[in-house]
Amino acid sequence: MDRKSLESLFNRIGEVKCLVMGDLMLDEYLWGKTERISPEAPVQVVDVLREELRLGGAGNVVNSLRALGAQVTVCSVVGQDANGEVLLSALGRQAAGTEAVFRDPGRRTSRKTRVVASNQQIVRIDRESRTPLPKDVEEQVCAWIAAHAGEFGVILLSDYNKGVLTQRVIEAAVAAAAKAAVPVLVDPKGADFARYHGATILTPNRKEAETASGMAIHDMDSLSRAAESIMETAGLEHLLITRSEEGMSLFTRHGTAVHIPTVAREVFDVSGAGDTVLATLAVGMASGLTMAEAAGLANVAAGIAVGKLGTSTVAPGEIINAVALGHHDSESKIKNRDVLPAIIEAEKANGKRIVFTNGCFDLLHAGHVKYLQKARRLGDILVLGLNSDASVRRLKGPKRPLIDEDERAHILAALDCIDYVVIFDEDTPLELITALKPHILAKGGDYTADGVVGKDVVEAYGGRVELVSFVDGKSTTNIIERVLERYSGN
Structure with a gap:
């Protein structure tokens, strides 16, 4: 997505209503410094300089959604204790709806205390309940979701395996969502992903995917096999596996996998990165993005989140700025043909589908632009082979081109729809096609498939030719003729 599209998305995100279900907890941070060893035991003494209390677990998903600008309601269970009161107050400060946060006197509200010194986490102290909900409280949760699921644009299940998302609660949520045609996104836990059967998409990390599939993931083949196993077991249409520094992989039951490379950043803390992915994916889907577009947006957000210490949120401005940095100036897209094949191989290794087209593109007009936009939609990367000045003269005559090759390039x-431009001097792009081996060879609809140069080469390794229609009446020749007609008498 480009900057303008993202700005429009975040401008309307306040209309998105999200329901977060799962295990709420408090994340306490004690920030300090260590300069001495305790005389009582061989341990460091931490002088606490600052204390911070944050929403954690499913609460961090709430934080992430609110930071993005979405409306949020929470459905969960906390204890009838002081930490429960603190947690509800924190949700209130986030303007999150809490009418479906039920209280259980027999439950201990989760609180995790992290001691951090010199930007390093020294110890974590957990106080929590891990037992499943009692039947009467479980019934309250199921009844509420059955009555209210249709009020939301998306439902998120944030499972930390602390007992709120029992099998009955999950089934009730999935059934109510299906009846209301609302997507259900799940950040799963444990080895049995079948318990989320019927959800729209799961977002496990690599380790969780290995545990659930019973397969070690060490390359793209094993990743695909593990994904297929999980999707079959959980009855999924979509699966997004996050792979740390290797990015993310989106699988669709009847589609091609999309592998999204990570954005290179220094990693300080991966805490809460999965929550960021879940939240950003959800708002993207609820805002009308395709699954692949929403996953790409989540990937950008996760890259920002891991560059912060603690379970930090990501703001729309940060995402917009990060995406804008990825749109380099035009010169960076123009490549010499001796370096482009290696670049394209790297793009293929990241799961990108390469589209190639070529032409003179002298006096660029709307017909050219619409053609190139259509070609770009055929895959992930559009490479444009541009005829050199000498090549154009041989093809079009001694008075062409009107615009020299550097300016045309x-x-x-x-243009946003073009990823790489390479100038070639031959009359045809056959050598270039042979070197790049694109998945798709695009050519104008005024050609026949058999008349496209490079067709045999591309089809020999499993690629294909696509004919793309032109806009009628739009051509450089017509423009030249109109100019001559209007100005020849002056």
């Missing part, structure tokens, strides 16, 4: 590279 920069104008074309400024």
